[in-house]
Amino acid sequence: MNCPCCSGKSYEECCKPFHIGEKHAPTSEALMRSRFSAFAIPNGNYLMETTLPATRKFHNKEDLQEWGEINEWTKLEIIQKPTLKQVEFKAYYKDEKGKMQLHHELSDFEKIDNRWYYVSGKFLD
Secondary structure (H helix, E strand, C coil), X not given: CECCCCXXXXXXXXXXXXXXXXXXXXXXXXXXXXXXHHHHCCCHXXXXXXXXXXXXXXXXXXXXXXXXXXXXXXXXXXXXXXXXXXXXXXXXXECCCCCEEEEEEEEEEEEECCEEEEEEEEECC
């Protein structure tokens, strides 16, 4: 299976090792890609585990899982990496009504104890 993150690699050699806890994403972009894949599969546990502990209270595992389930995640496009701690991306998906949607975000990440976490995102467009 091709990895949902559009890396061109197989899921087994791309995001799966992060999802099953074999290793941690080495960069903010790798974490962003693995989180997109976690929406596509979906894997709400991984999405919560990779959210900065201090901001987890603003998220809900069940809601993250449901957002992954009700949408069909079709494409991820990395626009730019303004800094090591930021990634701008466009995520394309079909909503539950079959309508194509675009989620354009500039995400902030933080590295703690050699592990990257999602902090927050700013919607663009």
